Amino acid sequence: MSLINFFSKNTETIIEYSGNHFTLVLWAVGISLLIWVPTGLLLTKSDKWAARVLALANTIFCIPSLSMFAILVTIPTFGLGRKSALFALVLYAMMPLIRSVYDGVKNVDRNVIEAAKGMGMSTGRILREILVPLGIPIIFAGFRITVVMTTGIAAIATYIGERNLGRFISEGLVRSNTPMMVTGALIISVIAIGLDTLLGLIEKRIVPKGLRVTR
Amino acid sequence: MSWENFRVAIFDKAPDALFVHATIVLVTIMIAILISIPLGVFLSRPKYKRFGLITLNLLNILQAIPGIAVIALALPILGLGMKPAVVALLFQSLLPIVRNTIAGLMGVSPDVKEAAGGMGMSQRRILFEVEIPLAMPIILSGIRTATVYVVSIGTLAALIGAGGLGNLIIGGLSLFRPEYLLVGAGLGAIMAISLDRLLSYLEYRITPPGMRVE
Amino acid sequence: MIELEKITKKYPGQAVPAVDQLTLSMPEGEICVLVGPSGCGKSTILRMINRMIEPTTGVVKINGHDVTNTDSDQLRMGIGYVIQQIGLLPHRTIAENIAIVPRLYKWPKEKIKKRVEELIVMMGLDLEKTWGKYPSQLSGGQMQRVGVARAMAVDPPIMLMDEPFGAVDPIARTHLQDELLRLQKEIKKTIVFVTHDINEAIKMGDRIAIFDAGKLVQFGTPEEILTHPVNEFVENFIGHDRVVKKLNLYQVEDAMHPVQCVVRENEWQNVAQTLKDAGTEVAFVSDQAGKVLGHITLSDALELGGDVEGFKKRVLETKKAFVQSTTPLPDALSLLLEYNSDFLGILRGEKLCGMLSFKDIRNHVYKKEGE
Numbered sequence: 001m002s003l004i005n006f007f008s009k010n011t012e013t014i015i016e017y018s019g020n021h022f023t024l025v026l027w028a029v030g031i032s033l034l035i036w037v038p039t040g041l042l043l044t045k046s047d048k049w050a051a052r053v054l055a056l057a058n059t060i061f062c063i064p065s066l067s068m069f070a071i072l073v074t075i076p077t078f079g080l081g082r083k084s085a086l087f088a089l090v091l092y093a094m095m096p097l098i099r100s101v102y103d104g105v106k107n108v109d110r111n112v113i114e115a116a117k118g119m120g121m122s123t124g125r126i127l128r129e130i131l132v133p134l135g136i137p138i139i140f141a142g143f144r145i146t147v148v149m150t151t152g153i154a155a156i157a158t159y160i161g162e163r164n165l166g167r168f169i170s171e172g173l174v175r176s177n178t179p180m181m182v183t184g185a186l187i188i189s190v191i192a193i194g195l196d197t198l199l200g201l202i203e204k205r206i207v208p209k210g211l212r213v214t215r
Numbered sequence: 216m217s218w219e220n221f222r223v224a225i226f227d228k229a230p231d232a233l234f235v236h237a238t239i240v241l242v243t244i245m246i247a248i249l250i251s252i253p254l255g256v257f258l259s260r261p262k263y264k265r266f267g268l269i270t271l272n273l274l275n276i277l278q279a280i281p282g283i284a285v286i287a288l289a290l291p292i293l294g295l296g297m298k299p300a301v302v303a304l305l306f307q308s309l310l311p312i313v314r315n316t317i318a319g320l321m322g323v324s325p326d327v328k329e330a331a332g333g334m335g336m337s338q339r340r341i342l343f344e345v346e347i348p349l350a351m352p353i354i355l356s357g358i359r360t361a362t363v364y365v366v367s368i369g370t371l372a373a374l375i376g377a378g379g380l381g382n383l384i385i386g387g388l389s390l391f392r393p394e395y396l397l398v399g400a401g402l403g404a405i406m407a408i409s410l411d412r413l414l415s416y417l418e419y420r421i422t423p424p425g426m427r428v429e
Numbered sequence: 430m431i432e433l434e435k436i437t438k439k440y441p442g443q444a445v446p447a448v449d450q451l452t453l454s455m456p457e458g459e460i461c462v463l464v465g466p467s468g469c470g471k472s473t474i475l476r477m478i479n480r481m482i483e484p485t486t487g488v489v490k491i492n493g494h495d496v497t498n499t500d501s502d503q504l505r506m507g508i509g510y511v512i513q514q515i516g517l518l519p520h521r522t523i524a525e526n527i528a529i530v531p532r533l534y535k536w537p538k539e540k541i542k543k544r545v546e547e548l549i550v551m552m553g554l555d556l557e558k559t560w561g562k563y564p565s566q567l568s569g570g571q572m573q574r575v576g577v578a579r580a581m582a583v584d585p586p587i588m589l590m591d592e593p594f595g596a597v598d599p600i601a602r603t604h605l606q607d608e609l610l611r612l613q614k615e616i617k618k619t620i621v622f623v624t625h626d627i628n629e630a631i632k633m634g635d636r637i638a639i640f641d642a643g644k645l646v647q648f649g650t651p652e653e654i655l656t657h658p659v660n661e662f663v664e665n666f667i668g669h670d671r672v673v674k675k676l677n678l679y680q681v682e683d684a685m686h687p688v689q690c691v692v693r694e695n696e697w698q699n700v701a702q703t704l705k706d707a708g709t710e711v712a713f714v715s716d717q718a719g720k721v722l723g724h725i726t727l728s729d730a731l732e733l734g735g736d737v738e739g740f741k742k743r744v745l746e747t748k749k750a751f752v753q754s755t756t757p758l759p760d761a762l763s764l765l766l767e768y769n770s771d772f773l774g775i776l777r778g779e780k781l782c783g784m785l786s787f788k789d790i791r792n793h794v795y796k797k798e799g800e
Binding site (some may be wrong): 109111112113114115116117118119120121122129130133134208209210211213214215 | 479481501502503504505506507510512514515516517518519520521522529530533563564565566567568576579580589
């Protein structure tokens with residue numbers, strides 16, 4: 001009951017926080033795609049660099065998100081606010097995105113590429129017509145993880161000043177306002193599960209037909 | 216920043232916080248392993264395959280819930296303290312281990328199992344002497360994922376009074392004491408990274424030389 | 430005509446070049462087989478022709494033009510390329526796979542469709558059933574047919590085939606080999622064919638180049654190589670059944686000799702005398718209509734004397750000892766052993782045109798050995 005009450009009384013705030021949350025996630029995912037997808041593609045050219053960069057991404061990924069935000073806050077150029085939040089989220093997205101792009105492309109049968117090259121397909125064409133369509137299921141899985149993860153971690157950015165859905169939780173905790181806290185947690189959970197399910201459905205459809213059929 | 220604050224953070228606050236954090240992680244992972252591996256073994260038996268799919272989907276959904284939301288939802292249901300925190304963390308550490316246990320066991324070549332059966336090994340023996348050892352590296356990799364996750368979300372457990380390194384960070388944030396914050400955050404990062412390294416080394420050691428990639 | 434001029438390929442960090450100062454020219458319209466143990470550089474050579482690998486030094490010329498003058502993609506579009514692992518695009522249908530190079534050439538849709546259909550039929554695949562399928566729905570042999578069809582899509586004058594039939598089962602392999610040879614009679618492409626199997630090399634090659642550790646050891650027709658292996662390496666590579674392998678190159682008409690004596694069934698009493706007069710040791714026996722029934726040797730005739738039934742029986746025992754003139758020599762040899770007979774009658778259609786004995790085979794091989 002108190003949940004519904006809270007909901008109806010604070011509709012405006014909920015909309016405002018959701019909006020903030022979404023824009024942060026959108027920016028973070030957008031920037032991450034722009035940086036990490038090309039990086040992942042580039043890394044397929046050098047196994048040595050791939051190992052190094054993936055190890056780095058993996059290490060960054062291990063850092064607890066609260067720690068990451070906290071550390072960034074102490075760095076003068078970042079401080080409290082959106083810059084730190086974005087930077088942290090983009091860093092977290094490095095691991096799933098680079099890894100999936102790299103794996104997706106590397107997973108494509110080398111003989112297919114060899115044959116295509118031997119028939120005179122240009123590098124750009126091979127990328128467009130072979131590597132991307134064949135790698136897309138794995139790449140998309142990485143994208144899905146990134147989106148869901150970013151949605152969750154973005155909530156923690158409330159502790160460094162983001163006014164988003166995480167704020168309901170932090171405020172609710174401080175003020176012992178259970179309905180507020182639960183509302184925040186539920187909204188975030190529903191969004192995350194919804195996004196995960198939706199992207200999961202797309203992921204299944206995106207697999208090229210030739211890879212789904214057998215003799 | 217002052218040295219005095221650093222000293223207090225490192226020598227007075229950190230040992231306790233680190234101990235609590237380690238306890239939370241250790242207890243959670245131990246319980247998670249005790250539940251997940253038998254569950255994974257059970258669900259990978261051909262008879263219960265359908266059941267396995269449902270369970271995996273359920274755990275997948277649980278996994279999608281952001282850590283901070285899990286912690287927030289645990290409070291009104293389970294109350295304050297370390298126990299609720301462990302239960303909350305437990306929920307989300309199950310999936311990686313169960314999933315990898317199933318994947319690892321399914322990945323054992325049917326030929327190997329058949330050969331073992333052909334030599335007169337019972338199903339039980341095959342499980343313990345063939346399947347589990349061969350699946351171990353993958354299972355361990357699931358445990359590693361879960362551990363890193365629990366260390367990370369464990370910092371949020373401070374929000375519901377479980378203590379740990381999160382106390383230093385959140386305390387530091389609210390009191391504007393960067394020294395506390397850095398010590399807590401740094402230790403959290405170091406703990407996660409070193410556990411990740413340690414477990415991946417174990418993973419490497421446990422993999423039979425003939426099966427190592429690279 | 431493909432000419433390799435002093436080609437050397439040295440990979441970084443390798444002490445010995447993969448290909449060392451190779452000069453070789455492959456005539457137009459022939460199948461040239463590059464053969465050798467694994468790691469001998471044969472695939473590297475093949476891949477330098479379509480610039481999948483660039484030589485460290487040396488020039489590759491096609492019809493007198495240095496290949497490096499052509500853009501590598503353009504060059505490859507004009508050369509058929511078949512690899513052992515086939516490399517069909519798994520997300521494209523069979524028709525789309527075959528259409529890849531025509532599409533690169535921007536052929537009109539109708540023309541592509543027609544050509545694809547033509548190729549599917551030419552490769553002996555079922556048009557309706559194969560057209561829309563994906564590679565994963567085909568067997569290994571079928572996939573390799575598609576691989577060959579895809580390489581021939583724009584009718585390139587040159588085809589490079591890197592162990593094309595190495596991954597299919599032996600029966601399918603024999604099939605594919607036979608079909609390629611049959612096709613080659615019509616299409617007359619310049620084919621460079623890499624294999625590690627000397628038997629395949631002998632079967633497929635108009636010319637064979639044998640390599641060892643990046644060096645050309647011997648280049649010649651299968652006959653030349655089987656007859657005069659230049660050194661111990663080639664001898665060992667061919668195997669100790671070298672002479673038996675050589676038999677594969679010939680048909681019975683190459684080795685047979687003319688029949689000297691044919692008798693009618695009713696002339697049996699005089700056979701021994703006839704043979705003695707003719708100075709030969711075997712007579713073929715025909716019925717009244719002139720159809721050959723079998724043969725009888727001088728020693729048998731003498732032994733039997735006047736036994737009519739025994740004579741007929743002996744002749745009938747040899748009624749299967751006939752082969753067509755185009756039969757491969759090894760098959761004839763096998764039949765000689767199988768029938769425990771000293772002679773085979775050679776037929777051209779129904780007509781007796783010669784005979785073959787162990788001695789003929791030996792003489793033929795001996796003559797070809799030129800020793």
